[in-house]
Amino acid sequence: MAERGxxxxxxxxxxxxxxLRLFWEHGYExxxxxxxxxxxxxxxxxxxxxxxxxxxxxxxxxxxxxxxxGAALLAILNDTTDARAAVETLLAAIADMRCEDGPRGCxxxxxxxxxxxxxxxxxxxxxDRRGVLRNALTDRLTRAAAEGDxxxxxxxxxxxxxxxxxxxxxxxxxxxxxxxxxxAAIIKRAMEAWPGD
Amino acid sequence: MAERGxxxxxxxxxxxxxxLRLFWEHGYExxxxxxxxxxxxxxxxxxxxxxxxxxxxxxxxxxxxxxxxGAALLAILNDTTDARAAVETLLAAIADMRCEDGPRGCxxxxxxxxxxxxxxxxxxxxxDRRGVLRNALTDRLTRAAAEGDxxxxxxxxxxxxxxxxxxxxxxxxxxxxxxxxxxAAIIKRAMEAWPGD
DNA sequence: TCTATTGTGTACCGATTGATACATAAATGG
DNA sequence: CCATTTATGTATCAATCGGTACACAATAGA
Numbered sequence: 001m002a003e004r005g006x007x008x009x010x011x012x013x014x015x016x017x018x019x020l021r022l023f024w025e026h027g028y029e030x031x032x033x034x035x036x037x038x039x040x041x042x043x044x045x046x047x048x049x050x051x052x053x054x055x056x057x058x059x060x061x062x063x064x065x066x067x068x069x070g071a072a073l074l075a076i077l078n079d080t081t082d083a084r085a086a087v088e089t090l091l092a093a094i095a096d097m098r099c100e101d102g103p104r105g106c107x108x109x110x111x112x113x114x115x116x117x118x119x120x121x122x123x124x125x126x127x128d129r130r131g132v133l134r135n136a137l138t139d140r141l142t143r144a145a146a147e148g149d150x151x152x153x154x155x156x157x158x159x160x161x162x163x164x165x166x167x168x169x170x171x172x173x174x175x176x177x178x179x180x181x182x183x184a185a186i187i188k189r190a191m192e193a194w195p196g197d
Numbered sequence: 198m199a200e201r202g203x204x205x206x207x208x209x210x211x212x213x214x215x216x217l218r219l220f221w222e223h224g225y226e227x228x229x230x231x232x233x234x235x236x237x238x239x240x241x242x243x244x245x246x247x248x249x250x251x252x253x254x255x256x257x258x259x260x261x262x263x264x265x266x267g268a269a270l271l272a273i274l275n276d277t278t279d280a281r282a283a284v285e286t287l288l289a290a291i292a293d294m295r296c297e298d299g300p301r302g303c304x305x306x307x308x309x310x311x312x313x314x315x316x317x318x319x320x321x322x323x324x325d326r327r328g329v330l331r332n333a334l335t336d337r338l339t340r341a342a343a344e345g346d347x348x349x350x351x352x353x354x355x356x357x358x359x360x361x362x363x364x365x366x367x368x369x370x371x372x373x374x375x376x377x378x379x380x381a382a383i384i385k386r387a388m389e390a391w392p393g394d
Numbered sequence: 395t396c397t398a399t400t401g402t403g404t405a406c407c408g409a410t411t412g413a414t415a416c417a418t419a420a421a422t423g424g
Numbered sequence: 425c426c427a428t429t430t431a432t433g434t435a436t437c438a439a440t441c442g443g444t445a446c447a448c449a450a451t452a453g454a
Binding site: 024025026027029030031032103109110111113114115116117119127130131155157158159161162164165166167168169170172173175176178182185186188189190192193195 | 221222223224226227228229300306307308310311312313314316324327328352354355356358359361362363364365366367369370372373375379382383385386387389390392
């Protein structure tokens with residue numbers, strides 16, 4: 001059974017991608033519906049019919065971001081055999097993140113750290129995603145400790161928070177335009193803090 | 198010769214402080230003139246007569262921030278004899294930053310990383326301030342290398358960028374509500390990356 | 395007191411914000 | 425064909441945005 005009614009004239013995924021790009025570059029409050037409509041190539045009613053509201057559109061973009069960018073980060077973290085290499089490769093991937101030819105750095109790590117009272121729900125959502133990334137790091141490092149990749153007696157949550165902070169700092173500096181060599185040097189230095197080296 | 202005309206009925210510095218608090222907590226785009234007027238306890242014409250525009254008010258708040266908060270950070274950095282202690286104390290001060298009972302973390306380090314096209318000048322201004330902090334770190338570490346506090350052959354700009362990234366990560370996590378003990382543990386870990394340890 | 399100067403309070407400006415009403419177009423199922 | 429369902433395009437909504445016109449109040453110098 002196919003879909004009833006007039007078919008949608010635009011590609012939902014492509015439109016979502018255009019929205020993601022705008023939110024990534026300008027933030028939630030810095031992106032207007034007018035700009036979204038233009039970039040997505042659709043008009044108001046189509047946007048609201050397909051996505052509900054600006055906030056729901058943002059959550060949809062966030063979900064797309066997780067699929068298209070976040071998942072790869074978690075895969076690096078979890079699938080790299082050596083824990084140290086996993087973290088180092090993760091940091092390198094963060095430094096290399098970019099939305100097409102647009103904004104650099106991790107959207108979640110720097111996103112909506114401050115916003116107006118009316119949009120606090122969006123800020124909380126992004127902050128929660130930062131928590132997810134930190135939890136993933138914590139889990140991976142806990143596993144590393146169990147596997148002997150990290151010496152006993154190391155404060156794992158603190159170590160995870162440290163590398164989370166690195167991700168956030170790298171993302172800000174990437175967004176500010178730091179060149180790849182500098183980011184690589186930062187990562188090299190960050191790995192000097194790896195326990196037991 | 199005293200001032201002519203009707204005297205101002207509000208304390209300019211106090212009003213600026215109230216504005217700073219709002220910008221710190223909600224960011225430039227997340228703060229409306231209506232909220233500023235309410236918090237500053239003045240009406241539109243008084244605000245515009247005294248401060249010019251929202252953007253100029255923000256720059257004024259930024260200048261106040263530098264005097265009230267930034268200067269102390271630079272003092273720690275430059276006046277602490279031992280370079281390692283200077284950096285460690287600086288990081289601790291960042292972790293401890295707070296606007297009264299309001300937002301935590303360094304305003305500049307996390308501020309306006311994304312904003313709408315209309316406000317890009319403000320974003321550039323804040324990004325420039327991040328550059329100032331990084332330059333101050335670079336200068337201090339260059340001095341440390343010259344004084345022998347840091348071994349020869351260390352990439353000083355990279356080391357400065359690393360600790361700048363730490364400041365940014367600490368600021369984000371402080372803003373997100375991380376407790377002081379965790380931030381202290383992050384700093385302890387960050388100092389493990391100090392060259393030559 | 396008179397004039398000049400500056401700040402305050404009200405009331406309002408055009409523009410933009412996020413979001414819709416309504417008529418019409420395009421598809422499916424019968 | 426018709427009825428139903430869904431999408432599009434135009435035109436617009438009330439609310440809020442940053443910013444001001446204007447009348448009046450309060451000071452200083454003459």
